[in-house]
Amino acid sequence: MRWRILDSGLYPAHMSSASADEKRPRINIRRPDVMELVAAQVAVHFHSSIVEKLRDSGGKITVANTSLLLAEQFGFCYGVERAIDLAYASRRVFPEQRIFLIGEIIHNPEVNAHLREMGIVSLPWQDLTEDYDNLVAEDVVIVPAFGAPAAFMEKVAGKGCYVVDTTCGDVMKVWRRVRGYAKDGVTSVIHGKANHEETRATASRALGENGEGHYLIVLTLADVDYVCDFICRGGDKAAFLERFAGSHSAGFDPDIHLKKVGVANQTTMLKSETEEIQRRIRAAVLARDGDAGSFHFFDTICGATQERQDALFEMLKNPMDVLLVVGGYNSSNTAHLVEIAEPEVPTFFIRDASCIRSLEEIVHFDLHQKQEITSRDGKWLDPQQAVTVGITAGASCPNNLIEDTILKVFELRGIPREALG
Numbered sequence: 001m002r003w004r005i006l007d008s009g010l011y012p013a014h015m016s017s018a019s020a021d022e023k024r025p026r027i028n029i030r031r032p033d034v035m036e037l038v039a040a041q042v043a044v045h046f047h048s049s050i051v052e053k054l055r056d057s058g059g060k061i062t063v064a065n066t067s068l069l070l071a072e073q074f075g076f077c078y079g080v081e082r083a084i085d086l087a088y089a090s091r092r093v094f095p096e097q098r099i100f101l102i103g104e105i106i107h108n109p110e111v112n113a114h115l116r117e118m119g120i121v122s123l124p125w126q127d128l129t130e131d132y133d134n135l136v137a138e139d140v141v142i143v144p145a146f147g148a149p150a151a152f153m154e155k156v157a158g159k160g161c162y163v164v165d166t167t168c169g170d171v172m173k174v175w176r177r178v179r180g181y182a183k184d185g186v187t188s189v190i191h192g193k194a195n196h197e198e199t200r201a202t203a204s205r206a207l208g209e210n211g212e213g214h215y216l217i218v219l220t221l222a223d224v225d226y227v228c229d230f231i232c233r234g235g236d237k238a239a240f241l242e243r244f245a246g247s248h249s250a251g252f253d254p255d256i257h258l259k260k261v262g263v264a265n266q267t268t269m270l271k272s273e274t275e276e277i278q279r280r281i282r283a284a285v286l287a288r289d290g291d292a293g294s295f296h297f298f299d300t301i302c303g304a305t306q307e308r309q310d311a312l313f314e315m316l317k318n319p320m321d322v323l324l325v326v327g328g329y330n331s332s333n334t335a336h337l338v339e340i341a342e343p344e345v346p347t348f349f350i351r352d353a354s355c356i357r358s359l360e361e362i363v364h365f366d367l368h369q370k371q372e373i374t375s376r377d378g379k380w381l382d383p384q385q386a387v388t389v390g391i392t393a394g395a396s397c398p399n400n401l402i403e404d405t406i407l408k409v410f411e412l413r414g415i416p417r418e419a420l421g
Ligand code: SF4
Pocket: 077, 078, 079, 080, 145, 168, 169, 170, 171, 267, 268, 302, 303, 304, 305, 333, 395
């Protein structure tokens, strides 16, 4: 019998995860011997004693004329920690087998590089390429924390591969909701990025069990206003479909499929924006129907994203000269931290400490230009001036990268590591 792996258990490949939950003959891959080794390896790769110490002492340190503030919540979330643990455990449980990963385990280059070093090969996540045709039953396939579209899961199951599913429980909660919408004939309006793994995975579930459900992905408030205008007044169907090309289900007809709508969101969006989207769509349905009975919503921002956003709002109440946001450039939750901070304080979105080149030069991702740029105005690092530097990090950023950033800031200001205690 072929076994699939769900979190810490194995179940036969032909069983759906739902039935597996009921009847799964569990074989624990989180065996103490495996997890002990995994914990040690993960600690070596990602742990930081400096960050832990700073966190324990209230998140603030001042040495000479340099103060550093750390957000109360930052870095790895529970979903990411679990996904990394399971990926590392896979290598130990299957030392000899080919192990593949659908896309990236999380959006952090360093973490993904470690998996590559373990021989875990990333497969394309946008399309079911021939790489998937070439899988064989002995292969192991890891599903990332974002999940994967239903078609990918079916393909891998069809190949009989071992599947290590690290999909975060908070993402699955959204899937349950959009499946429910589909069952009730409600179109899912998904607030998210159409080219993000999680949103693609969620959109595939919005088609429902029979594939007849519909979805529309919206990202900006301008997208939402366009949709709301169509809900209230109707409009040019062709123009609508062109505007949302690649962001709606096959056969989507705005004249039909905007009658009953349910809002869901990518788990890592900006909460305030998602709430505004809900408010605007509800108002449009109310204006059209005279009641909001055909509008549904479900707040699917995950707890970890919310905590990091709230902690940043709190941190921004303190005077700061500059804020460094550390994380992968394709990390949605990290980008939203940058969006929150930018209006309040000079903010640099950096991948790691190597982006801080010198006192004058910092390489960072510009959300508006959507590219990495170099800024040469390092006055904030001028050792002659007293400064307060804030640091936060997205849910996919390991502590060792935060530590490197802290050390680099102090080092450039002439303060050695030893002075940090
Ligand atoms: S950011 Fe939220 S949804 Fe994503 S892995 Fe972490 S806890 Fe899960």
